[in-house]
Amino acid sequence: xxxxxxxxxxxxxxxxAAFPVYWMISTSLKPSSEIFSSTPQPVPTHPTLTHYREILxxxxxxxxxxxxxxxxxxxxxxxxxxxxxLVALLAATAVARFRFKLRTSFLIMLLVVQMIPLExxxxxxxxxxxxxGLYNTLPSLILTxxxxxxxxxxxxxxxxxxxxxxxxxxxxxxxxxxxxxTFRRILFPLVAPGLVATSIFSFITAWNELIFxxxxxNDQGRYTLPVAMTFFFGRDDTNWGPVMAASxxxxxxxxxxxxxxxxxxxxxxxxxxxxx
Amino acid sequence: xTTLTEVPETAAARETPARRRRRVDRLPYLLLLPALVIIxxxxxxxxxxxxxxxxxxxxxxxQLRGDREWPWVGLGNYTQILSDPFFLTVLRNTVLFAVANxxxxxxxxxxxxxxxxxxxxxxxxFVASCVMLAWATPALTxxxxxxxxxxxxxxxVTWLFNALPDGLSNGLFGRSxxxxxxxxxxxxxxxxxxxxxxVWHSFPFIAVSVLAGLxxxxxxxxxxxxxxxxxxxxxxxxxTFPLLRPVFGILIVLSTIWDFKVFTxxxxxxxxxxxxPTFMLSIYSYAEAFSPPPKYGLGAAIAVILTLILLVVxxxxxxxxxxxxDES
Numbered sequence: 001x002x003x004x005x006x007x008x009x010x011x012x013x014x015x016x017a018a019f020p021v022y023w024m025i026s027t028s029l030k031p032s033s034e035i036f037s038s039t040p041q042p043v044p045t046h047p048t049l050t051h052y053r054e055i056l057x058x059x060x061x062x063x064x065x066x067x068x069x070x071x072x073x074x075x076x077x078x079x080x081x082x083x084x085x086l087v088a089l090l091a092a093t094a095v096a097r098f099r100f101k102l103r104t105s106f107l108i109m110l111l112v113v114q115m116i117p118l119e120x121x122x123x124x125x126x127x128x129x130x131x132x133g134l135y136n137t138l139p140s141l142i143l144t145x146x147x148x149x150x151x152x153x154x155x156x157x158x159x160x161x162x163x164x165x166x167x168x169x170x171x172x173x174x175x176x177x178x179x180x181x182t183f184r185r186i187l188f189p190l191v192a193p194g195l196v197a198t199s200i201f202s203f204i205t206a207w208n209e210l211i212f213x214x215x216x217x218n219d220q221g222r223y224t225l226p227v228a229m230t231f232f233f234g235r236d237d238t239n240w241g242p243v244m245a246a247s248x249x250x251x252x253x254x255x256x257x258x259x260x261x262x263x264x265x266x267x268x269x270x271x272x273x274x275x276x
Numbered sequence: 277x278t279t280l281t282e283v284p285e286t287a288a289a290r291e292t293p294a295r296r297r298r299r300v301d302r303l304p305y306l307l308l309l310p311a312l313v314i315i316x317x318x319x320x321x322x323x324x325x326x327x328x329x330x331x332x333x334x335x336x337x338x339q340l341r342g343d344r345e346w347p348w349v350g351l352g353n354y355t356q357i358l359s360d361p362f363f364l365t366v367l368r369n370t371v372l373f374a375v376a377n378x379x380x381x382x383x384x385x386x387x388x389x390x391x392x393x394x395x396x397x398x399x400x401x402f403v404a405s406c407v408m409l410a411w412a413t414p415a416l417t418x419x420x421x422x423x424x425x426x427x428x429x430x431x432x433v434t435w436l437f438n439a440l441p442d443g444l445s446n447g448l449f450g451r452s453x454x455x456x457x458x459x460x461x462x463x464x465x466x467x468x469x470x471x472x473x474x475v476w477h478s479f480p481f482i483a484v485s486v487l488a489g490l491x492x493x494x495x496x497x498x499x500x501x502x503x504x505x506x507x508x509x510x511x512x513x514x515x516t517f518p519l520l521r522p523v524f525g526i527l528i529v530l531s532t533i534w535d536f537k538v539f540t541x542x543x544x545x546x547x548x549x550x551x552x553p554t555f556m557l558s559i560y561s562y563a564e565a566f567s568p569p570p571k572y573g574l575g576a577a578i579a580v581i582l583t584l585i586l587l588v589v590x591x592x593x594x595x596x597x598x599x600x601x602d603e604s
Contacts, residue, residue, distance in 0.1 A: 014403045115533055
């Protein structure tokens with residue numbers, strides 16, 4: 001009896017959590033007649049890819065296709081990932097492998113800057129972007145997201161670096177390897193899985209971001225996907241089929257990436273105390 | 277914590293001790309340099325800049341570009357905001373929303389965490405995977421879907437209310453036809469839906485963290501208490517909660533920080549920055565600065581107020597994490 005009640009509660013939770021995602025995908029596969037019928041169908045009775053075809057072949061905003069936005073978003077996210085991963089790896093090595101005077105101060109700073117409300121930085125960063133002449137360019141976003149993703153990336157990576165046995169590097173050093181060689185041949189390959197996990201978080205940060213992209217980009221052809229979506233969907237009569245199709249295409253990569261790394265998210269945020 | 281030696285005692289180190297030591301002393305700082313520059317330029321400098329901007333009257337992009345002068349107004353922006361009765365509305369919205377959301381997220385998240393811990397293996401995996409889906413969904417698309425669920429003509433909720441027996445619906449709400457009902461029109465209802473969206477997004481993190489905490493507690497304690505006949509309620513407050521107190525502390529602080537600055541969900545749900553009665557601090561700051569006519573100085577002052585509030589909360593967070601670090 002108790003078991004049944006627990007399982008029922010579990011199913012209820014599962015339904016609440018997963019339903020919106022299911023409903024998004026389900027709606028995206030229904031013909032418009034089914035979407036706008038007065039009695040909603042729980043599953044698409046006549047599944048169709050019309051909305052996906054419309055999204056992928058037509059224009060999301062007049063003159064600009066889904067692929068253009070996708071490319072903009074991908075370019076920004078990938079650049080952010082590469083830069084942030086590189087810089088974070090260096091910094092993580094410093095904190096995990098060395099004891100130096102400012103080490104603790106740096107770690108505390110990492111924690112504190114992660115708490116800066118990014119929403120409060122829109123105005124000063126807008127100023128900086130204007131001054132640098134980067135307004136309405138994708139690099140303005142790459143720069144911004146680099147700053148946002150870096151602290152968490154360093155915080156997370158230092159755990160991975162610390163987990164690599166120091167003895168390996170020492171052995172390499174005894175065998176006469178230089179510091180650069182040790183780094184490249186020993187540390188880097190062993191930290192690579194951690195670097196992938198960290199990169200995925202940076203990717204998701206950059207991929208999902210809306211406010212800054214909305215503020216720094218003026219030219220529709222340079223919109224990232226989230227901005228394009230708010231415009232596409234903000235029209236008077238929302239055509240839910242294509243909107244749900246676009247939402248699905250936008251969401252699926254994030255979900256897949258996320259599920260690959262979510263375990264580390266919890267330890268990164270809560271157990272912030274990965275030994276270092 | 278293991279002791280970290282700075283230099284492996286190698287033959288090379290012994291041969292040229294002076295040169296070696298100097299290189300080693302500098303290396304960590306060199307490795308840190310790029311990160312420090314980026315954090316300094318892209319996070320700390322703007323943080324100082326937003327404070328500076330809040331003391332000026334900045335009403336055009338040309339001023340930002342440096343083509344025009346910046347008139348100093350001292351605390352003018354702050355007095356203007358604080359003397360405006362609308363600020364009280366915004367502050368009330370922000371605080372009430374944050375409190376309600378933190379409370380609901382924590383309660384639901386904790387309950388789900390406890391539930392996951394009690395379910396059978398297969399069922400727990402299934403429920404946890406579904407919960408992960410809510411967590412993984414981007415704020416933007418998650419909110420769009422909820423908006424579709426609350427659509428006033430073909431939305432699921434509209435259909436559900438239409439499906440109620442007319443008598444019951446009339447008795448309860450005074451209407452039986454819900455087609456065309458603006459779910460987002462009254463501020464209270466808007467905040468209720470926003471709360472639903474935000475809690476849906478954020479309870480998974482709490483649930484998974486609580487579950488991770490529970491797994492680290494020896495299960496004998498719970499079993500012993502249950503054998504002694506303690507109710508689930510008592511077991512939670514007498515055993516689970518005290519053991520997980522540090523985890524709960526951090527989770528509450530993190531949730532508070534996140535819920536104080538909700539932006540994307542509100543922006544999408546409200547369809548932009550026009551819905552003033554439902555403003556909270558972050559969207560208020562943004563709207564003042566970027567909706568024409570732009571008032572960057574005023575927006576900056578609101579952003580500073582938001583930051584100050586969060587700074588206090590962050591202080592708690594850092595203290596807690598550092599204490600945990602000491603214990604481990």
